Amino acid sequence: MDTTGDHAHLRLDEHPTFLLAQLGVHTTERFSAALASLGIQPRHVAVLSVLSDSDGLSQQQLCDSLHIHRNVMVGIVDELERREFVERRKHPANRRAYAVHVLPAGKRLLVEAERVLDGYEAEFTSSLQPDERREFLALLQRLAVNGGLHVGAHYGCGADPVE
């Protein structure tokens, strides 16, 4: 027992900072492993998810949406295009830019990726009751909004620092 009073007893697992850091790495690793069967990474899912709502965005618009650096986006689109999940077309309004379009295989891939994601999350949150999962999600969202975060840019997704 500590009777001196100046002996710090910092317990890492009682601080959301350390728990969040570790759970973030954990989920990224596990979700990445689950996605390996599809031959893609979370960053590819992120790009496809944006395009599924806004097909034909330029690479720079994708960068703005996901806060991924444009240098990194080149490689992501390269990989998606090589496997014919997306296609670079002429941008109708800007000859400097490409319009990135999702191809049929990309749409099918996103459906599969969502299935993988849902399956992983069901397992990951299996210790939570349905109402607790909703509460947990709501708290995460509130913290993200309060912290000024733009979801989609995370480690392994090519975070975008200040230039």
Added chain:
Amino acid sequence: MDTTGDHAHLRLDEHPTFLLAQLGVHTTERFSAALASLGIQPRHVAVLSVLSDSDGLSQQQLCDSLHIHRNVMVGIVDELERREFVERRKHPANRRAYAVHVLPAGKRLLVEAERVLDGYEAEFTSSLQPDERREFLALLQRLAVNGGLHVGAHYGCGADPVE
């Protein structure tokens, strides 16, 4: 509106996987920045926190406790020793090992680090009510335990893969 039914609309901010990944990176970056005034990183806080409960552990025991690879631990202890926060002494039971002991400056540093951590977390969770913070922490802990995580090993702390 989507009337085809085969058009996936995966929203990243509705999935704990992406939210956790991003919040984990965010907290690590912010906490690291807050610690910069003390000239240390989260990994140093992690090691000191373990030693504060179990002074004189060997480097390997620290590795086991925090799931940091022994190659990385060498550098962490080097940095802590150079600034006289800890000291390598002869291990009483094993001549191969060092016993890592916290020095007075290290104890003072940990108190300061805990202050920085509490300050950061108060700001980070300012959008949560006290009972919500407790609930959030409890949920994080349950997910960590359920996922078989050992808190302390996180990105920027030198995670320990299978050898």
Added chain:
DNA sequence: TATTGTTATACTCTATAACTATA
């Protein structure tokens, strides 16, 4: 002059392997 996409280079961090001295 600024922006879009691209490429090259350097830097950080980590993974792997080896080595020594002990057990």
Added chain:
DNA sequence: TATAGTTATAGAGTATAACAATA
């Protein structure tokens, strides 16, 4: 033969800077 600590090397990922084409 295995373990504790250390060191070296190489690999992955990223930051920085530059470039050509276009605005």
